[in-house]
Amino acid sequence: MMDRIGIHWFRLDLRLNDNPALYKLSKEVDTIIPIYIYEENIEIGKASKCWLEKSLESLDNELSKFDSKLYVFKGNPKKIIHKIIEDKKILCFTWNRLYDKHSIRRDKEIKSFLHKKAIVCNTYNGYLLSEPWEVRNKSGNFFKVFTPFWKANFERLLNKEKLLSLSNKYKFYKKNINSVLKIDELKLNVPRKEWMDRMLSYWDIGENAAKLKLKKFINKKLYNYSTGRDRPDTDFTSKISPHLHFGEISPLRIFTEVMKSNIEEKNKTKYLSEIGWRDFSYNLLFYYPEMTELPIQSKFEKFPWQRDKKNLITWKKGKTGIPIVDAGMKELYEIGWMHNRVRMIVGSFLTKNLLLHWKEGERWFFDTLVDADIGSNSAGWQWIAGSGADASPYFRIFNPILQGKKFDPKGEYVRQFIPSLDKIPEKFIHSPWEMTVEEQEKYNFVLGRDYPKPIVDLSYTRRRALDAFKKISE
Numbered sequence: 361m362m363d364r365i366g367i368h369w370f371r372l373d374l375r376l377n378d379n380p381a382l383y384k385l386s387k388e389v390d391t392i393i394p395i396y397i398y399e400e401n402i403e404i405g406k407a408s409k410c411w412l413e414k415s416l417e418s419l420d421n422e423l424s425k426f427d428s429k430l431y432v433f434k435g436n437p438k439k440i441i442h443k444i445i446e447d448k449k450i451l452c453f454t455w456n457r458l459y460d461k462h463s464i465r466r467d468k469e470i471k472s473f474l475h476k477k478a479i480v481c482n483t484y485n486g487y488l489l490s491e492p493w494e495v496r497n498k499s500g501n502f503f504k505v506f507t508p509f510w511k512a513n514f515e516r517l518l519n520k521e522k523l524l525s526l527s528n529k530y531k532f533y534k535k536n537i538n539s540v541l542k543i544d545e546l547k548l549n550v551p552r553k554e555w556m557d558r559m560l561s562y563w564d565i566g567e568n569a570a571k572l573k574l575k576k577f578i579n580k581k582l583y584n585y586s587t588g589r590d591r592p593d594t595d596f597t598s599k600i601s602p603h604l605h606f607g608e609i610s611p612l613r614i615f616t617e618v619m620k621s622n623i624e625e626k627n628k629t630k631y632l633s634e635i636g637w638r639d640f641s642y643n644l645l646f647y648y649p650e651m652t653e654l655p656i657q658s659k660f661e662k663f664p665w666q667r668d669k670k671n672l673i674t675w676k677k678g679k680t681g682i683p684i685v686d687a688g689m690k691e692l693y694e695i696g697w698m699h700n701r702v703r704m705i706v707g708s709f710l711t712k713n714l715l716l717h718w719k720e721g722e723r724w725f726f727d728t729l730v731d732a733d734i735g736s737n738s739a740g741w742q743w744i745a746g747s748g749a750d751a752s753p754y755f756r757i758f759n760p761i762l763q764g765k766k767f768d769p770k771g772e773y774v775r776q777f778i779p780s781l782d783k784i785p786e787k788f789i790h791s792p793w794e795m796t797v798e799e800q801e802k803y804n805f806v807l808g809r810d811y812p813k814p815i816v817d818l819s820y821t822r823r824r825a826l827d828a829f830k831k832i833s834e
């Protein structure tokens with residue numbers, strides 16, 4: 361009898377474990393062809409490209425343990441899939457669902473195309489704890505506010521099915537397929553090799569690394585998460601965001617492992633609620649598909665954003681003269697990641713003190729974050745700009761000096777990323793411009809030479825932002 365062959369299309373689910381689509385396919389067919397298609401016309405940031413290449417290599421390596429490989433293609437998915445199914449007799453096709461408008465449109469088209477060719481096409485949730493349509497309020501509408509959203513989601517999850525684990529019975533395809541590329545032929549690594557190598561040196565990439573990171577986080581950091589998570593000068597968050605973004609680990613595994621752990625309830629629930637914010641971001645993206653470009657609150661369409669290329673570049677380079685902002689921007693460029701508290705501080709500074717459009721910040725983050733994610737990034741930026749669904753009220757403008765003093769009290773985070781401030785005493789680390797000339801001399805420090813003067817006056821720009829907001833609210 362002929363082998364029944366199926367195809368699993370890997371997208372943002374670059375793992376073999378807890379992969380519902382892959383698992384279910386293995387029950388339908390004898391042999392699975394694991395494919396990945398790199399779509400050139402989909403925007404992907406430089407840092408993400410670097411991560412993607414390593415993640416694909418890692419998945420390919422896992423598949424080699426089954427004497428198979430990842431069949432990699434480049435181009436238009438519909439055309440590529442058309443070609444593969446013309447060459448081979450395919451019974452069934454699977455993928456895990458995505459929720460942005462481009463993916464939804466593309467997937468619908470491919471699904472109906474496969475149906476016309478009499479190929480069964482099944483899709484699953486492998487990316488979120490719950491899909492947007494599964495969490496609704498009592499009147500059947502979607503949630504616009506996080507707290508009730510998470511309450512309903514959490515209750516639903518407590519009754520959810522168990523994790524799926526890798527079945528040893530997986531049998532992957534071994535023969536050649538036309539037009540398959542080697543991973544390095546995708547040319548994902550970027551010209552700035554030095555930057556890329558440095559950034560990647562901070563990370564272990566792939567499914568096994570992600571599982572190990574979760575284990576270590578639960579054993580060593582989770583016990584202090586609810587207070588430690590806000591302190592960029594300590595290391596109490598999980599740094600699992602890029603692994604989650606690329607689907608090297610499933611949110612359901614995180615939920616299950618955290619729930620199983622013997623850690624105090626308040627830390628477990630706080631951590632899981634952060635994973636809940638990720639679901640909430642996708643809930644928003646699904647119901648406001650234009651939120652990557654347009655403000656969720658339409659009154660922000662007439663907000664008087666400024667255009668100031670010089671200030672934007674200064675912000676990107678971490679040379680604003682506000683230490684906690686600059687440290688964050690340097691961390692981003694160095695590691696491809698930034699602490700959540702600092703993402704909020706630099707975001708508030710850009711959109712409120714500099715009055716630059718949140719989209720400018722979102723674009724820079726998208727290019728430089730290894731966890732750059734269409735849902736969480738646009739939701740994060742709309743939240744901090746005040747234009748989101750459950751946004752921080754506009755008048756809550758972060759004071760970066762107070763934020764620094766509260767969350768980096770000794771200035772250790774600032775010193776780590778801005779060595780030229782190392783010699784400054786704690787008292788001035790978040791506001792070096794307050795030092796007198798004598799004090800500067802005492803510490804062999806010259807403002808304007810060793811570190812820039814602030815590019816804006818924080819009190820004046822705060823008032824300016826509030827005035828601008830008042831105008832669009834009238």
Ligand SMILES: Cc1cc2nc3c(=O)[nH]c(=O)nc-3n(C[C@H](O)[C@H](O)[C@H](O)COP(=O)(O)OP(=O)(O)OC[C@H]3O[C@@H](n4cnc5c(N)ncnc54)[C@H](O)[C@@H]3O)c2cc1C
Nearest residue numbers: 597598599600601634635637638700731732733736737740
């Ligand atoms: C302006 C701005 C932009 C952001 N852009 C992104 C982005 O592109 N990609 C991204 O994954 N996160 C983004 N976030 C959310 C958050 O900053 C990161 O998820 C978090 O810092 C990742 O570090 P961690 O894994 O150590 O987090 P932990 O504190 O360990 O949290 C665990 C996981 O929960 C999720 N999570 C935590 N906080 C949030 C949040 N506020 N929104 C959505 N999910 C959250 C992440 O998946 C994270 O990995 C953004 C936040 C802001 C304010």
